[in-house]
Amino acid sequence: MDLGPHAAFIWASYGTFALIIGAIIGWTLFDGWRQTKALSDADRRGLKRRSASADTRD
Amino acid sequence: MSGFLALLKRDLTLALREGSALGTALGFFLVVVAMLPLGLGPDLKLLSRIAPGVLWIALLLAALLSLPRLFEADHEDGSLEVMATAPLPLELAVAAKALAHWISTGIPLALMAPVLGIMLNLDITLTPALVATMLAGTPAISFLGSVGAALTLKARRGGLLLALLVLPLYIPTLIFGISAIGFANLGQDGFGASLMILGAISLASIAAAPVAAAAALRLQMS
């Protein structure tokens, strides 16, 4: 694949784009894992939510 | 209306008695403008070319410096709570305070600008245009600033945050202020149009900003 004289700029822009979007995807997944873990920890310690059905507001 | 005037008078009296807030703003304005030739070199041609922009930006920063105090004192001593429950709508109370800020800070800064313009070798014939744009533009600075001051009332690092929130809102005022002076400099007839747009921005912010600022204050009262 020949990207011409400005190949470096094309790769740089795709690279930074992938880096930023990858970072935000990674962060979102990590945060999800962390919150799920915190919730299951709390469950294990026997903490009960007020009630699953009445939980319309946080 | 009498409540509005009473509040305006109270705030102006307070500003006059304290004095230090205005002194700080004017001193900051002077120091920023004086620092600039020291950074850029004393080339008078360059200085006179960039003078309007420098004066406008220094004015924005100086006005910004006094904004955090707009509601802070009234919040600390509880008089803001009284205003929120008074018969005078909070929107009008906010408008009175912003107007007092304009009279006690915006106008003195605008009037001081020509003196600093001399230091920057600004063409003396441009002085009326400079003061006119600043007088037309500074109401927007006070009123839009009141929204930022209301939003950051309870925030940590309120002053820095206020700058981040409010400076982007000042861009239209800055652009039309500078372009009006540019037209006046070239002797073109765009000056009037730019000044009108500047006035329109100010009028729009006088109409809209108190609503947003009052909403932000009410959320923090309850």
Add this chain to the structure above:
Amino acid sequence: MQTLTQRLANPTRFMELSRALLPWVSAGAALFILYAMYLVFFVAPPDYQQGETVKIMYIHVPSAWLALMSYSLIALSSFGLLVFRHPLADVSAKAAAPLGAAFTLCALITGSLWGKPMWGTYWVWDARLTSVLILFFLYLGLIALRSSLEDEALAGKLTAVLALVGVAILPIIKFSVDWWNTLHQPSTGFTSSVDPSMRTPLLLSAIGFTLLFFALHLKAMQNEILRRRVKSLRLAEVERGERTFAERAGG
């Protein structure tokens, strides 16, 4: 009969629905993005003026579009929070702000890297770049204001006020920046109509990244709901502890 937004107002039901939806949105995003990237790198022709540099357009334009779209989403959510007090509106606004900021940053960086070969410099004070930069400042303001207030409910509402102020002033900023630009610079000739052979990959790429945005937004909303649950559980735990302590001290 409840409307869809009313039914979605229940976080538990939102969690169920979004958990069912998320795999499909993610898969759709991956499919569209991969196919678009295949077309971009192996099929799409170089532009007759810009050469291969035009390939940057396929990520730059979707980024700029998502930067605007997520601000509209934040504004809409803010309106929903302040006017209808919709319980999920704040979660939506909070989740969208970092995503919008990330795509705005992408639009700025890819735009600047596109500008270097085209204009010979990384940054020009072009009307569009400048407007996008100001949009980025607005995102930073939203994120900073929210993080500087301890009371989360208050932070959500104040940030909503700021988002609506931003929406009101954005057209004026855009107008003034355009005016300023025409005053100072000749047109840069950055805008050329898009050739049909490039339109398909651009459209597919835009759809793909929009789906990716919504997948991330759903996931971030779920995370935020979980975080609030954990927080309220911990608060309840502390309260219970204090009560037992008080009983023991009293008895």
